[in-house]
Amino acid sequence: MTEEKKFSFDKALMKIEEINKWFEGNEYDLDTALEKYKEASELIAECKKHLTRVENEFNKVDKAVAEDIHEEAVNIDLGPNPEEDIPF
DSSP: OOSSSOOOHHHHHHHHHHHHHHHHSSOOOHHHHHHHHHHHHHHHHHHHHHHHHHHHHHHHHHHHHHHHHHHHHHTOOOOSOGGGGOOO
């Protein structure tokens, strides 16, 4: 699949389902079956790559949000510490 053409996960999944239904039919040509199998295999590989990229993006966003929350928590001024006023 060329990089110029934007990958559509939904369209690829629909095509895989279409191919799967074709194979569930009672009669099919062996050469056509081989071509459909190759096409489905390529689509599945592209879907896996896409899912990995999306998962990595989610992880980056999650990490950035966690770092922001931590930074905000560190910078919160809670006022005077009452334990500091207890003489021992």
